[in-house]
Amino acid sequence: MDVHNAFLHGELDEEVYMIPPPGYCIKGETRADHSLFTLTTPTSLTLILVYVDDILVAGNDLSQVTFFKSVISTHFKTKDLGPLKYFLRLEVARSPSGIFLNQQKYALDILADSGQLGSRPAPFPMEQNLKLNDTDGDPLPDPAPYRRLVGRLIYLTITRPDIVFAVNILSQFMHAPQIPHMTAATRVLHYLKSAPGQGIFFPSSNDIHVRAYTDSDWASCPTTQRSTTGFFITLGSSPISWRTKKQTTVACSSTEAEYRAMAVTTCELVWLQQLFHDLGIPHKISMTLYCDNQPPSTLLKI
Structure with a gap:
């Protein structure tokens, strides 16, 4: 649905609370995400x-x-899409086998605006062992x-976990980008050209066991000698x-x-547990966390 009378640049004469004032409670607001609301009855669950x-x-x-649509339309001028x-900018395709999310149009717009629609595809988003810093170039x-390009790539990582590491490296040079940084960003565009419609598939028949995979790259930053954290949760x-x-x-x-x-990965798993609780999804199986390390044992149950 779309609300017509949302004035994003209107002048406000009244007092506006950016966070709920003390003692004020919004019924149905979830604890895990303040933009997600739930309406629960003994026989149904509605998510907004x-x-x-x-x-x-x-x-x-x-x-x-x-x-819900009829009630909200009595208070606001809305359009049912x-x-x-x-x-x-998320494209959603549904079928009996599941739901597919992608950002193909958004990726093609990035390639067109950057003049890379006719570029040769690259097999991976960044050269191996590439160390970018603030002094070269x-x-x-x-x-x-x-x-602008890196900002748009950051939003593209919503459905493209395969470019997260490269975009994380590129975003560290927003204050003073240099020619090698732009070359590396162009390489990401060449990689997107190979499969602009790649996305995420959620099958209709799936278990609800949460598994997390985490790893770190010790002292990977050549400037600060700080390590990099990475995790992937399914x-x-x-x-x-x-x-x-990058670690703090x-x-x-x-x-x-x-x-x-x-x-850091455990904090994300705890947040997911709260989100499942707000959505009324029972998750009785312990979440599993795998760490890419050898001594000692690296399998944890949360």
């Missing part, structure tokens, strides 16, 4: 996801979904195109969360870097 003036409604009872196909005469056979991020402190050993990566 709100992003500015765009609303996504889902549920296991069509009558409850229809009732029908079954979900396109939402915030000449600065770009205009850093705006680089910053629900059954479907990926649901992933991240690559310098690890004195590879073991310390591994433990810090496991701690």
Whole structure:
């Protein structure tokens, strides 16, 4: 659904709370995500996801979904866009076998705006053992195109976990991009050219066992000597969360870097547990965390 009278640049004369004031409680708001609301009855569950003036409604009872649409339309001028196909540049394709998410149009727009539609595809997004820093190469005469490109690639990682590591490296040079950085970003575009419609598939028949895989790259940053954390979480056979991020402190050993990566991944698993609880999904099986390390045993149950 789309709300027509959302004035994003209107002048406000009244007091506005960016966070709920003390003592104020929003009924139905989930603890895991403040933009997600739930309506639970003994026989149905309705989910409402709100992003500015765009609303996504889902549920296991069509009558409850229809009732919500009728109620909200009495308070706001809304437009019912029908079954979900396109939402915030995410393309959704549904079939009896499952749901497929991708950002093909968004990826093609990036290639077109960058003039790389006719480029030769690359087999991987970044050269192996490439170490980018702040001192190699000449600065770009205009850093705006680089910053715009990396910002758009960051949003593309919503459905493309295969470019997360490369985009994480490129985003560290937004303040002063140089020619080698732009060359590496162009390599990512060449990789996207090989499969712009690649995305994520959620099969209709799947188990709800959560498995997390985490690893760290010790002292991988040549400038700060800080390590990099990476994790990948699946629900059954479907990926649901992933991240690559530079650690906030310098690890004195590879073991310390591994433990810090496991701690960050555990925080994400705890958040997922809360999200499952808010959605009314029972998850009685312990979440499994795998760490790429040898001594000691690296299998944990959460």
